[in-house]
Amino acid sequence: xxxxxxxxxxxxxxxxxxxxxxxxxxxxxxxxxxxxxxxxxxxxxxxxxxxxxxxxxxxxxxxxxxxxxxxxxxxxxxxxxxxxxxxxxxxxxxxxxxxxxxxxxxxxxxxxxxxxxxxxxxxxxxxxxxxxxxxxxxxxxxxxxxxxxxxxxxxxxxxxxxxxxxxxxxxxxxxxxxxxxxxxxxxxxxxxxxxxxxxxxxxxxxxxxxxxxxxxxxxxxxxxxxxxxxxxxxxxxxxxxxxxxxxxxxxxxxxxxxxxxxxxxxxxxxxxxxxxxxxxxxxxxxxxxxxxxxxxxxxxxxxxxxxxxxxxxxxxxxxxxxxxxxxxxxxxxxxxx
Amino acid sequence: xxxxxxxxxxxxxxxxxxxxxxxxxxxxxxxxxxxxxxxxxxxxxxxxxxxxxxxxxxxxxxxxxxxxxxxxxxxxxxxxxxxxxxxxxxxxxxxxxxxxxxxxxxxxxxxxxxxxxxxxxxxxxxxxxxxxxxxxxxxxxxxxxxxxxxxxxxxxxxxxxxxxxxxxxxxxxxxxxxxxxxxxxxxxxxxxxxxxxxxxxxxxxxxxxxxxxxxxxxxxxxxxxxxxxxxxxxxxxxxxxxxxxxxxxxxxxxxxxxxxxxxxxxxxxxxxxxxxxxxxxxxxxxxxxxxxxxxxxxxxxxxxxxxxxxxxxxxxxxxxxxxxxxxxxxxxxxxxxxxxxxxxxxxxxxxxxxxxxxxxxxxxxxxxxxxxxxxxx
Numbered sequence: 109x110x111x112x113x114x115x116x117x118x119x120x121x122x123x124x125x126x127x128x129x130x131x132x133x134x135x136x137x138x139x140x141x142x143x144x145x146x147x148x149x150x151x152x153x154x155x156x157x158x159x160x161x162x163x164x165x166x167x168x169x170x171x172x173x174x175x176x177x178x179x180x181x182x183x184x185x186x187x188x189x190x191x192x193x194x195x196x197x198x199x200x201x202x203x204x205x206x207x208x209x210x211x212x213x214x215x216x217x218x219x220x221x222x223x224x225x226x227x228x229x230x231x232x233x234x235x236x237x238x239x240x241x242x243x244x245x246x247x248x249x250x251x252x253x254x255x256x257x258x259x260x261x262x263x264x265x266x267x268x269x270x271x272x273x274x275x276x277x278x279x280x281x282x283x284x285x286x287x288x289x290x291x292x293x294x295x296x297x298x299x300x301x302x303x304x305x306x307x308x309x310x311x312x313x314x315x316x317x318x319x320x321x322x323x324x325x326x327x328x329x330x331x332x333x334x335x336x337x338x339x340x341x342x343x344x345x346x347x348x349x350x351x352x353x354x355x356x357x358x359x360x361x362x363x364x365x366x367x368x369x370x371x372x373x374x375x376x377x378x379x380x381x382x383x384x385x386x387x388x389x390x391x392x393x394x395x396x397x398x399x400x401x402x403x404x405x406x407x408x409x410x411x412x413x414x415x416x417x418x419x420x421x422x423x424x425x426x427x428x429x430x431x432x433x434x435x436x437x438x439x440x441x442x443x444x445x
Numbered sequence: 446x447x448x449x450x451x452x453x454x455x456x457x458x459x460x461x462x463x464x465x466x467x468x469x470x471x472x473x474x475x476x477x478x479x480x481x482x483x484x485x486x487x488x489x490x491x492x493x494x495x496x497x498x499x500x501x502x503x504x505x506x507x508x509x510x511x512x513x514x515x516x517x518x519x520x521x522x523x524x525x526x527x528x529x530x531x532x533x534x535x536x537x538x539x540x541x542x543x544x545x546x547x548x549x550x551x552x553x554x555x556x557x558x559x560x561x562x563x564x565x566x567x568x569x570x571x572x573x574x575x576x577x578x579x580x581x582x583x584x585x586x587x588x589x590x591x592x593x594x595x596x597x598x599x600x601x602x603x604x605x606x607x608x609x610x611x612x613x614x615x616x617x618x619x620x621x622x623x624x625x626x627x628x629x630x631x632x633x634x635x636x637x638x639x640x641x642x643x644x645x646x647x648x649x650x651x652x653x654x655x656x657x658x659x660x661x662x663x664x665x666x667x668x669x670x671x672x673x674x675x676x677x678x679x680x681x682x683x684x685x686x687x688x689x690x691x692x693x694x695x696x697x698x699x700x701x702x703x704x705x706x707x708x709x710x711x712x713x714x715x716x717x718x719x720x721x722x723x724x725x726x727x728x729x730x731x732x733x734x735x736x737x738x739x740x741x742x743x744x745x746x747x748x749x750x751x752x753x754x755x756x757x758x759x760x761x762x763x764x765x766x767x768x769x770x771x772x773x774x775x776x777x778x779x780x781x782x783x784x785x786x787x788x789x790x791x792x793x794x795x796x797x798x799x800x801x802x803x804x805x806x807x808x809x810x811x812x813x814x815x816x817x818x819x820x821x822x
Binding site: 113114115116149187199200257259270273274305306307308350353354357358360361362363366368369371372373374375376377379380382383386411 | 469470471472498561562565655667705708709710712738740741742743744748751752755756759761763764767768770771774804805806
């Protein structure tokens with residue numbers, strides 16, 4: 109699960125994480141649940157349908173499959189899969205029951221979205237032929253979910269138990285229970301994306317508290333657009349000294365040290381230092397959470413497939429994609445998939 | 446040719462009675478709403494600001510220490526122009542409860558409030574916030590019309606998957622209430638189960654059977670009780686949602702789309718602009734927040750980089766670092782201005798204002814005043 113305050117780049121990080129895992133040979137499902145088509149935009153591919161679509165395939169077998177989960181499609185699929193209610197699905201649709209479930213009764217929507225991901229997490233490669241076989245390999249080695257933002261994440265992840273609480277028995281109860289079990293199991297990790305700014309950091313800390321309280325296993329804190337990493341190393345000099353240094357040095361490279369320019373440059377150094385101090389304060393606060401911290405620098409040219417690959421490399425280097433399954437190693441380039 | 450958004454003129458216009466700030470998450474929407482409300486109040490308007498989910502310190506700066514769903518006067522305001530400012534944070538459960546209490550008989554209300562399905566829907570499920578934001582806005586405007594306490598209501602929109610979901614609230618309620626589904630699901634509970642028999646035909650029989658299979662009998666009964674209990678007040682609920690929707694469309698409302706100078710945020714802003722246009726909602730313009738400061742003039746990024754290289758070789762590492770920083774700031778500023786230029790070119794006739802990034806987050810009224818001054822251009 110990848111979450112974070114809105115605007116921190118969680119879709120980018122989720123996409124890059126999927127790519128990093130696939131780069132190590134895993135078959136990865138990358139899913140989004142907010143009707144934003146963030147995945148197709150990040151990978152620069154046509155908008156995703158509500159079905160699983162391969163986006164990136166490597167020779168060694170690694171693969172990213174994209175899925176824009178749609179509540180309505182998920183409900184119809186679910187009815188078909190578990191109750192074989194093909195015709196009833198159509199009738200329910202005509203009676204407005206599908207709309208009721210996916211829009212008016214809003215909790216159901218979250219159950220469907222997360223239930224769709226749950227279903228994919230359990231599916232096996234040859235499920236069609238051996239429906240009850242539990243020996244064939246799972247369809248996906250990893251699932252990366254571009255989850256709702258921090259403000260909504262607690263509610264989203266507890267929807268299984270909420271629904272289980274409402275339905276005291278029956279299939280909905282069973283579905284709620286199993287979703288809840290998966291989410292609180294060690295197989296699920298929640299990564300938080302943040303910027304080194306006050307509000308995102310505060311929301312990250314609050315969300316980690318909340319999710320830990322709910323018994324969820326936390327993953328890494330991804331510090332996006334970190335300036336610290338690419339910051340210039342300024343000698344710890346007095347600002348007044350900078351004026352003298354620049355006034356002396358600039359003429360040697362043919363730049364006239366006009367007072368306005370020199371003062372302006374020194375002010376930029378001062379503001380930069382102040383911002384770095386502030387970022388360090390925020391970083392210290394994040395370190396109190398005692399979670400691995402992974403940093404991704406600001407990419408000025410925006411997000412495209414090349415930028416995603418670059419970020420994926422950084423995530424791999426920092427160990428975030430390190431726990432791929434054993435099957436990902438030792439597979440030659442002649443992988444069959 | 447695009448014009449500059451003059452927010453002071455929007456706020457000063459006595460015909461402006463509602464300002465709605467919308468935009469994607471993380472662009473400073475709530476701060477913008479609070480700053481506009483403060484600026485309007487200090488220039489003489491009587492303002493109420495409705496925030497949905499403010500950051501803790503911003504809430505404190507407005508004196509919002511408790512979430513009690515009631516507008517409270519903001520202290521420390523400059524009231525010399527005769528205005529005042531009340532602020533409130535939306536409590537969606539309490540808003541929902543209030544609707545129930547106001548529109549159902551005491552017995553009926555108690556029954557609804559105790560229903561487990563109601564409790565879950567009103568307090569914890571996504572989507573309720575949009576309905577309740579509409580409901581609260583309608584209530585505040587009705588109160589303003591009644592007692593004249595406010596002549597301007599400023600609202601922040603919920604941070605939902607699509608921040609304009611609240612526009613769909615009346616339509617969704619309408620299609621639900623007019624639909625066959627509510628009649629179907631409420632029928633058996635109304636007449637003790639025999640209604641379903643009376644209405645029987647192939648379709649309904651199949652639907653009932655399916656619902657029972659999927660939901661289980663007990664949950665279906667809870668849902669039926671819930672829907673049936675709400676049925677009586679839903680009509681009023683929808684009427685008010687319709688009224689609020691109409692209110693938003695009329696000339697007294699000004700929508701302000703908030704964005705940041707980044708590709709994704711501006712793409713979202715384009716979506717908001719198009720959506721407001723297709724719903725016929727009055728758009729005042731677009732605020733692009735957090736523009737990086739223009740670097741000191743007189744030295745291009747390319748020249749600074751070349752000079753830095755020479756300085757580095759000559760052992761002047763400090764000065765070289767200063768010039769590299771300058772080059773990076775210049776690149777960032779150029780990129781952001783380019784994005785904004787492209788956005789304005791793509792939306793001719795839509796007023797845009799850019800606001801410089803602040804050195805730090807807003808913690809108090811002075812911080813909000815600074816943001817307000819930036820918004821005013």
